[in-house]
Amino acid sequence: MPDAPTDTARLDAAEDPLADLSRGVASVLPLLYVAWADGLLTPSEIAATRDRLAGLDWMTEADLAQVSAWMDPAAPPSATTYFGWIRAIRRAAHHIPDVSQKSLADLGADLATLTGRGDGAGLPEEARLALSEVEALLGVVGEEAVRDLIAARPEADDALPRRAFDVDAMQALLDGRHAEIKNRVRRLLSDPAFAYPDPSVSNADYRDTVLRWTQLLADQGLGALAYPEWAGGEGDIAKFVAAFETIATHDLSLVVKYGVQFGLWGGSINALGSDAQRRELLPQIGTLALPGAFAMTERGHGSNVRELETTATFDRDTDEWVIQTPTEHDHKEWIGNAAAHGQMATVFAQLEVDGQGYGVHAFVVPIRTPDGDPAPGVRIGDSGHKMGLNGVDNGRLWFDAVRIPRTNLLSRYAQVSEDGTYTSPIPSAGKRFFVMLGTLVGGRIAVGTASNSAAKAGLTVAVRYGARRRQFGPAGGQEVVILDYLSHQRRLIPRIATSYGLTFALNRVAEDFSALEPGGDTREIEARASALKTMASWHATSTLQEAREACGGEGFRWSARIAHRKADSDIFTTFEGDNTVLQLQVAKGLLAGYRQEFSDMNAWGLVRYLRDKADVRLGEINPLARRNTTEAHLMDPAWHRELLERRERTLLVQVAARLKRRIDKGCDSFDAFVEVQDHLLTLARAHAERLVLEDFQAAAEAGADDQRKTLLGLLCALYALERIEDDRGWFLEQNLIDAPVAKAVRTQVNALLHRLRPVAVELVDAFGIPDELLGSEIGSGRLPLDP
Structure with a gap:
């Protein structure tokens, strides 16, 4: 008893x-x-x-x-x-x-x-x-x-745990070659001058605030980073992308305004303009003395740039171009800086001389007078209140016989003489077109980094909150920190790993793009940039949603600053290239093998090329590897790489075979491509995930010290195993793994989450986002959560 x-x-x-x-x-x-x-x-x-x-x-x-x-x-x-x-x-x-x-x-x-x-x-x-x-x-x-x-519950300690590894050293590794400029931007944006406006601010006042912020960035020399030294810059596109990436941890309207002014408007002048044009305009653009716009997208043509409707017809009698919007519905749409602040624009239009069309070219067109009124023949509309990015003055542009000097054609790669003779140092119209669009490559890299920054900000808030917030627990015991629950770890920690991997992949593509010679072939880098942009922007969209849910009702508050990042970054899946369209382009590039001779290849030519490729057979995977469930095997980077490479190669051969079968049966080549688009999209996703794994593994191997190598190795393994787990149905279907391995992968993912949980807060701290930029009441790195 x-x-x-x-x-x-x-x-x-x-x-x-x-x-x-x-x-x-x-x-x-x-x-x-x-x-x-x-x-x-x-x-x-x-x-x-x-x-x-x-x-x-x-x-x-x-x-x-x-x-x-x-x-x-x-x-x-x-x-x-x-x-x-x-x-x-x-x-x-x-x-x-x-x-x-x-x-x-x-x-x-x-x-x-x-x-x-x-x-x-x-x-x-x-x-x-x-x-x-x-x-x-x-x-x-x-x-x-x-x-x-x-039982009375023990007193909960809401302070974040002490650091278990050198966070500053990890941040330096993530920041890469441009740690100095990133830290400089962080210090600048932490100044009270960049304090977030009240959420009730009007669109007009918000736009003025963002313009003022952009001017402050220009005053610090940050606008001209990619321009030559004589224009006040450093000639380093990768450094500009690094600044862009860091600004994106603050207000996304600011980073878009910054990108429009200095990346698109200024970048188009820098990439496509003659020396004289660059020397005239770049010093004014880099200081924001000449705000401008990048007018490519039209109401009816966003992704299909070749078919833009705006025309630029040469008038030999006056030595002028006549810029014309053919119909009411062919106007330029969603043009940043157009609605309020832009003075000039790079306008993409079909160049015509004496009835002969030479394709899409870029022209410098004034859109406002010095007094701020629309320029003669220019009509400007406001895109109005948007889902997000309301600090950016997006607008519409119509041109009615707007006359500009012949010399306003950006003429690095195409010139028209006074007598109307068209010349170009690039004889191939297809290659010339891709060179003309080279400014979009840098934009896609930048949007990829900004997307990842938005995801990092959301993860920082959610992980810190999850490390403080307590809910439920054993009877009579202290309530459990929610980040200690496996379900919560599953939501957030794999996304930390993905953000790390994307950081290394985006750093490398930015460096490779910066090292490219002017006029060089950008197609391989463009394909990588497009693949990573789609992956990063979809990662941001899903991660911010997961972060919002992981914070419960607190994540729904505006003061958490997850909601505004979610709304602002949603468009990243669309601008600088619709993600689905970009993935189809990536897949086409993979099918063509990035070979020079296929730059102008239509669908039929590509399918003919693939007739032989469809007969490729892949070697059998080692049956022992297919059944090996040991931890050493599951954690082997070589096995991770082999599976992701094999998946991509298999998907490539399979989609080629599908195309070949349809063509052999008499299917139109265009229709054949349409019928296999689902397979093309799967191929593009597999390609992007493999690219990230390669750069992630390289970074982990070069981790500078044993501690960082170990942590990066664990994160990289988690990234790879989650890809395998997510697509285990395909790997099982292709007999690349057996069912026991599929189960073991799930178990190993859980084991990695358990190992990484104690350093989860430090891993997001290494993203290096100051509290002033994060702007989140629940995500502060300094303050404990209110009881």
Whole structure:
């Protein structure tokens, strides 16, 4: 028989929380608490409990009447009564030794001994047995229920854990060659001058704020980074992308405004303009003395740039170009800097001389007078309030016989003389077109980095919040930090790994693009940039949603600054190339093998090329590797690389075979491509994931010290295994892994999450986002969560 209370046989009336209860009623109080804990007492539970208690001589008729009344589902105990039971039991529990080890029946027996209306005698064995039977009937673990009822939870420490590794060193590795410029931008944006505006700010005031911020960046020389030294820059596109990436951890309207002014408008002049044009315009653009726009997209043509409708017709008599919007619906659309601030624009239009078309070219066109009015022949519309990015003045442009000098054709790669003779140093019209679009490559890299920055910001908020927020826990124990739950780790930690991998891949493509000679072949880099842009922007969209949900209702607050990043970054999947269209282009590039001779290849030529490729056969995978479930094998980088490479190669051969079969049956080449688009998209996704893995593994191997190598190795393995787990159906279907391996992969992912959980906060701290830029009440790295 369990020990009865030993400090007193009965409590003094003044301190007795059970003073008004009889011995019989007090004995069933813990059982009544549990019975109503879920708000439901079933008829069978009621009947069985009444039957078991009735007829026992220690339960009086009054006791049974009281208990029966409290068990009436038509009139359940009030909240006041219910919580009164809890308070009474908890106060009495202080006088019961080893109370947390007792069952509900034992606790009830002890309460009966303590009650003021009892005589201090213990309950008879028959009574204890009856209480135990009722406890069993209720189907609860009595000891856990008692601990949950009476034990005070330990004091929670809301401070974030101390750092377990050198965060600054990891941040330096992520920042790469441009750590200095990134830290400079972080310090600048942490200044109160860049404090976030009130969410109720009007669009007009928000645009003015973003313009002022952009001017402050220009004043610090950050606008001209990619331009030559004589224009105030450093001639380093990768450094500009690094600044862009860092600005994107602050307000995304600012980074888009910065990108439009200095990346698109200025970048088009720098890439496509003659030396004279560059020297005239770049110094003004880099200081924001000449705000401008990049007018490519039209209402009817966004992705299909070759078919733009705006025309630029040469007038030999006046030595001018006549810029014309053919119809009301052919206007330039979504043009940043157009609605309010832009003075000039790079306008992409079909160049025509004497009825001969030479394709899309770029022209410098004034869109406003010095007084800010629309220039003659130019009509400007405002794109209005948007889902996000309302600090950017997107607008529409119509041109009605707008005349500009012949020399306003950006003429690095195409010239027209006074007599109308067209010349170009690039004889191939197809290659010339891709060179003309070279400015978009840098834009896609930049948008990829900005997307990843938005994801990093969301992860920083969610992980820090998850490391403080407590919810549920073992009976009588401290509530558990939600980041300690596997379900929460599954939501966030693999996304940290993906952001790390994307960082290394985007760093490398930015460096490769920066090293490219002017006029060089950008197609291989363009394909990589497009693949990574799609992956990064979709990663941002899904990660910010997951971060919002992971923070519960707190993540829905504007002050968490997840919602505004989610709204602002959503368009990243569309601008600088619609993701689905870009993926189809990536897949076509993979099919063509990036070979120079296929630059102008149409669908039919590409399919002919693939006739031989479709016969390629892949070697068999080692059957031992297919069945190996050891941890050493599952963590082997070579195995990860082999599976992702094999998936990409297999998908490539399979889609080529599908195209060949359709063409052999007489299917039109265009229709054949349309019919296999789902396979093309799958191929492009596999390609992007493989690119990231390669750069991730290279970075992990070159991790500078053992600590960082180990951490990056774990993150890289998590990235790879999650890709395999997510696509395990395909790997099983292709007989590349067996079912036990698929199960082992899932187990290994969970093991990696367990190993990385203690450093999750430090891993997001290494993203290096200052609190001032993060702007999140719940994501601060300095303040504990309010209780």
